[in-house]
Amino acid sequence: MGMSDKALAVIEQRNVDFYGDSLTAVRSDDGQIYVALAQMCQALGIDIQAQTRRIQRLEILANGFKGVAKLATPGGIQRGYVLRVDLVPLWLSGIRTSAVSDDVRPKLERFQREAAKVLWEAFQSGRLTADVDFDALLAQDSPEAQAYKMAQAVMQLARNQLLLRAQLSDHEQRLEAIESHLGDPGRYVTADQASQISQAVKAVALAFSKKSGRNEFGAIYGELYRKFGITGYKMLPARRFDEAMKFLTDWHEELTGALPF
Template sequence: MSREPSAPAPLPHEQLPIPLFDGVVLAVRSGDGLIFLDLRDLCATLGLDVASQRRRIQATDTLRLAPFRVSVGEKQMRTRDFLLLDDVPLWLLSVQQRRVNADVRERFSYVQTYLVAAVRQAFAQLTGLPDAPSSTIEDLSDLDRIDQALSQLAELGRRQAEIEQSQERARSAYRDLRSLLSQLRERVQELEHQVHVRLSPTQRGTIYRMVQAWGQARAERTPDVVPGIAIRRAWAEVNARFGVSTYTDLPAQRYDEIVQFVQDRYRDLTGKELPLVEQHELEDGDAE
């Protein structure tokens, strides 16, 4: 049975060559108004292999490549792959500097350095951590903000997807996103205010090691479950038992109860006792 021919690539609404990195890249506008840049021209300008870059882009969910039939000469039409302009910065970040043409490598390096700094700054703003080397963070418990911020960001994404289902909700997207960001900042402030009622670093380290041992024991007794999954299930049981969503929210006043809970579960599983080893005991032992 013969195979039906595929539909031809669309013609762009308009096209225009633009200067870039001492070269010329063909830009096109699609029917929906989006702008794309010719991948072949981009690679030629930077000295990259087109086929390799096409495979990398197609294997990346966050980059969009689209074919267009463009005019390349008098009465000559060719189908070429074009990269969405919005995705060009992400693609530039993924390119290895050593593969870039030496003539433009220095300028490319400046651009990539700026993009990396912008990403780091955005991450710092999102998490509330300092936009500086990690050595400036004095208290490791400040890193609790990361998971909280990422969870809130995921919630932002879900909210935005719901908002975009209708024009009416799309018009309220900006207000909703600002409200969620405000809630995120309030949550971070609340975490800072509640540090004194949370588990101390020593207590957290102790519970962490005990749950790790419990999860490892579960994995050893369940051949089809890998240790990582068994440990996550153990954490889920601890969080559910004490009514929290993450172990950093476990209340310090219930520390002994938490330890007893894990020890009881370990004993029920193995028939052995799980000793309570505080962090300072480990430090003393290491010093001997």
């Protein structure tokens, strides 16, 4: 696996103190968060070459295993391999506790349980330590701890709402595209409504032409199509008929001071 043409660009780097071990997490140009593999292996006393080969053999891990061209280390800017943080628990679950020394075993279990969460939080909330005392304070359920957890819950709710809004918007756009492709007759304006749109466009175009001295029919239709994202007035969504008529009425009134339709 080379790192020359496929190397990730590091947008941001955070050094996290994980119970005394320094781990480097980076946010890359693909929007994902990764952890430097060499430091993880060093902290656990396991062979990085062997782990690199194992990760590359498993497709699900290999897809999140990348090279970065610029990784800030105590020895300067270096190249290195990184693993996407959400894959860290899966990678570590494949390391048998019996394969490491007795003194490392509790550390491996802690890495398996907590490392991905702590590394992710380094970018979400700026928390750069795995502070066991802080977690203990939260567990006491004091008024301050309750306030903190409430604030976290509000942030999570807001995040979920943002994601839901984006999903609903995407769903609505897809639905409109599908129904437009299928030509659902109930989706668009009726023949009578289409005629009203056409007459309104003509009235605006005539009023505009008197001022400009040019034939403005094409320009008015073009502006209507651009504003409502359609390619023909008969394709105007039925739910936007009133909006389109108001748009044309206001335009005509602005040009003439009168309401003809």
